[in-house]
Amino acid sequence: MIKHLKPAMILFVLLSVLTGFIYPAVVTVLAQIIFPEQANGSLLTDGKGKLTGSILIGQSFSSPKYFWGRPSATAPFAYNAGASSGSNLGPTNPALVDAVKARIETLKAADPKNEAPIPVDLITTSGSGLDPHISPAAANYQINRVAKARNLKPEKLHALVEAHTESRQLGFLGEPGVNVLKLNLALDNIH
Amino acid sequence: MTSNSFLQVAFYVITLLALAKPLGRYMANVYEDKSVGLNRLLAPVETSIYSLSGVNPKEEMRWTDYAIALLMFNLLGALAVFMLQRFQADLPFNPQNLSAVSPDSAFNTAASFATNTNWQGYGGETTMSYLTQMLGLTVQNFVSAATGMAVLVALIRGFIRRNSDSIGNFWVDLTRSTLYILMPLSLILALLLVGQGVVQTFSAYHTVPLVESVSYEQPKLGADGQALQDADGKPVMESVEAKEQIIAVGPAASQVAIKQLGTNGGGFFNVNSAHPLENPTPLSNFLEMLSILLIPAALCYTFGVMVGDTRQGWAILAAMTIVLVSLIFIEVPAEQGGNPAFASLSIDQTTTSEMQAGGNMEGKETRFGITNSALWAVATTAASNGSVNSMHDSFTPIGGMIPMWLMQLGEVIFGGVGSGLYGMIMFAIVAVFVSGLMIGRTPEYLGKKIEAYEMKMAAITILIPPLVVLGGTALAVMVAIGKSSVFNPGAHGFSEVLYALSSAGNNNGSAFGGLSANTPFYNTLLGIAMLFSRFWLTVPVLAIAGSLAAKKIVPVGMGTLPTHTPLFVALLIGVVLMVGALTFLPALALGPVVEHLQMIHAK
Known part of the structure; x- marks a missing residue:
């Protein structure tokens, strides 16, 4: 039980950073460069x-x-x-x-x-x-x-x-x- | 149905089936740890994730360890979403200064997103800060989907391994699903959607002047901020003129992409994919709708590849597709038929293909019309997606019953990513057992003997959701606090409650939106329903995986029932429909069926 707690916590933080910060940030940067008009609400x-x-x-x-x-x-x-x-x-x-x-x-x-x-x-x-x-x-x-x-x-x-x-x-x-x-x-x- | 309607449905189904094989093959390579091209770029990321979190990717887990790791990870996720909502007022990325979410609503949303349900008791643009949307909801969109895929892969290993006590490593399955499948697909889809007009920005909401100002009545407030009342105790109204419009924006595209691909369904805005900034054009609608069923369809092929017989995957995909297409051809005409209550009024509901869609347009968007609204409703409830592009509460009785029934079938007609297919495999186990009883053959599936233990576990997974749905509905309509949230009168009001429990009890997430579900009663009831239906299914499925992995493989013999034939497809459909029909017909008769009869006889 306890042995799974450490990987669970660290993996959760890492995947959160990856999918909750880096991914939306990359999409935003690319969207603002390629489609600035649409990305801001047309x-x-x-x-x-x-x-x-x-x-x-x-x-x-x-x-x-x-x-x-x-x-x-x-x-x-x-x-x-x-x-x-x-x-x-x-x-x-x-x-x-x-x-x-x-x-x-x-x-x-x-x-x-x-x-x-x-x-x-x-x-x-x-x-x-x-x-x-x-x-x-x-x-x-x-x-x-x-x-x-x-x-x-x-x-x-x-x-x-x-x-x-x-x-x-x-x-x-x-x-x-x-x-x-x-x-x-x-x-x-x-x- | 018009010829254009046929064309759009056909194009949708054919594109979906055409993509199942390439994507399915790709995912099989990911799970079999073969080169997939992307790992040249992302393998360093994957390796550092493992080394930082102290995971040995080569280490195998027993089913019990796999289940504990999964439950612990999902519990952490739910806690994080709960905390983010409670403290969002003090956290960054909150340009609209939205306040903390109430504890019951925060619990409901945390349960909802951790279970891949994405039931929404709240309105996105008026409740959640950008930080909560990204770091809370988007993260769960990814990892809850990846969790479903991991369980499926573990179950598949149960079939292919022999005399083994392990079913894989949860951390590895979770990470690979996220990194190599969900993230790349979401990135591509998000950018395609922005190209069509879905917003993606961190800026605050825009205020724009209106061409023509709007006047409306609102209660007059006294100096103390309370609504003033006249001598009769009625609120004093004052006329206000709105000269401006506030346009809600935000980082929507990144979240919309994964909510469609991961069968999550939780919209960035209150009205989900009916919102023009979440789903602006027919093409964005097509892409979002395709994404709903894309991974569930492709996983059938992945399953076939991994068990070493692609015919097994095609058979299951065929069963799903047959049910899906049959119901599309009931749903579209039901909505195209329009509302008989309008027949005596001076209204034109007929469809003149190039001039107007006609039909039941209440709650539907002009750009989607009848065909794309009805098609979406079927796709989103066949899968456990639950996003909507029209308001299901305003559908005709039959048009609303089909989505409700698709959820009640247990979300196995495509279903959730991973969870749909492992649910369908449970039905396949029941199907081989039933046919074994009928013809006196020993039940076996994919070379594994199906014995009492597997049958007990499969029965649990099939019976828990109906228990939650029917028990929960009965409870809600018996107590005043449950009935007071109902919006529409009569049989339709019962349908609202039944729909809500069907949605939560099968981890779908769509709603008959009239029901005021953001109350402590429904937030708690539906939150518990979602948790039960997700994890009380996950654990028995993993138990079956563990039990199957330990068995030896029985060679195919004279007594083996082939499970890739049209006969087995028919048998599988029969079992799914039989369980779904017998369990839910009485409840459906009280809601949509009564309402349909009332509607066609009212003059």
Whole structure:
């Protein structure tokens, strides 16, 4: 029994140094040299070098003149990237249906003439609460509202959405999506 | 399922199987102490580790010594993780000034990471300092995985040795697994993930201005810091405007790589691999998902090489793959089917391949859609990984039942690194015994006679997890303190508890996240469940290894049941499913089955 204690303790310390200090340090140094942008959070800056967000982290939009992203369940406010969280609402929980109904009403109130069924990703919360994307269908659904609020031609927005649609990676992996923050920043730059 | 869905599933399974042989061969070389190329670079490190810790790598251990060394090492690891959490506020690498973790939560997390479970009662970015994540959690990700691999290798030696009283040296198996297998693979994967956008930095969290500010309500605090209450005793709310967003970052990639490869599963962030900075793109998702099953699949081939008959390894891999693929084709359609409760609302849940994924998107990320969320859920619970890229609590009843059942099968469909295969070998021992009874042949497996002692030990390893899962669930739903943590109402609430115990009692670590498990009751119950299920299995497996090593090898004869044939594969699957189905169907009927019936009949 006792004869195993010494190797157990020393080996634990050595392997801790190796896997808990040296390994993460080597990864950090290599990552910062090879992929500095990605390693630091894919941050966006404006012309003057000021931070304006991360391309991978969604933001909350509620004004009709912006495209809206996925609903978010983070607390205390939507898209809090300091505390990621999903809703964890089960499929048969009445609270889920209530929340979805309220979201449908908000969408309809902002665009009363739109009778089309709403793409499901636009009324359900994402897993992380920080999803940067919506489906192309969810972007198209919002084009008329945004066009009206900004006095732009819908065709122009169609082209913009299309330009911001990311197709499947390598042609077949994942799902197509539109990065909402990128799209909205491009919208603000139209004028 | 769409044709793209088929394509993605097929690409995943084929890539996995294609990599099993080369990696399996490499690992066999590592354990057989042959040259593997890397040891030209790392052999000096290995040698100095042994000389500094006073280990003689040539010294062989009896199974009892092997077990004591293993338990002692894992106990030390758990203690270290506990201490780091308790004192992190006073230690360096804590840029967010996170405070000490509560004792019950720290115990739970220490048990969780030392047992390769990685159940998480806490939210990573709001709880753990960078130091705790690296020196506590990342270290355990490596050594708990290496421990599982060591036990497997010791068991394999039991089959190949004859008249021997030893099964190898734990320190050597542990060190070689870490140094030559887990570290190099993790380094490569971590850098690939950073390339896709996973963060890797020691800087503090970033604060960025929002394009559009968000207003929300929060309880108003009085001068004493307590929430103010109005005359009716309700909290007074005030409207606040958030103009900035805090973006949590950290040394994530290095930890994510090993948590996927070592079937650990403990995320750097609260929402695990659903977080865009932990799993940013479909390609990062593919790599992380591949890593979940990579080593467990390859170890089957390693097993075949080491016992001198690769067909034995392929047979076990075939059994695992058949169950995995069958369940994928139940899981994906279940989630693609969407939520019937939305049918009467103005919602489009249909999939139009290039426009939207459709289906049950609650708790799922747009970039992964249905296929990759469902595929991940099956892979992560087939293996005892437990990382998630979508919220299992929001899955459809059938979609949530498949992952739960995969855990309840004992984590032997791929399972944990090492532990999955040694668990499956226990089922193989039962399978040869059962078939021996049926046809009147003496049970033997890989040339070793299976006798009463081996059967008793195998039975213990197969019966302990169901006992922990069902006993723990029964306890939790009987007491008020257990029921008060339930989040969703009705049958789904029972599923939350059953899922938690299934996860802890089989060292998986995934969760129905609605359950508030960070309470003294669940932290303690689940912590004990994890410790039981890990070490009460490890020790009997090592006992079998010791007993088998001491036996002579029986030559193959007329009476030998071949264990590499399709017939044996079917028999093995049959035993696994039979035990899993008979034990858990009643409990599953109370949870997901009831909920499914309610869901399809509700209008």
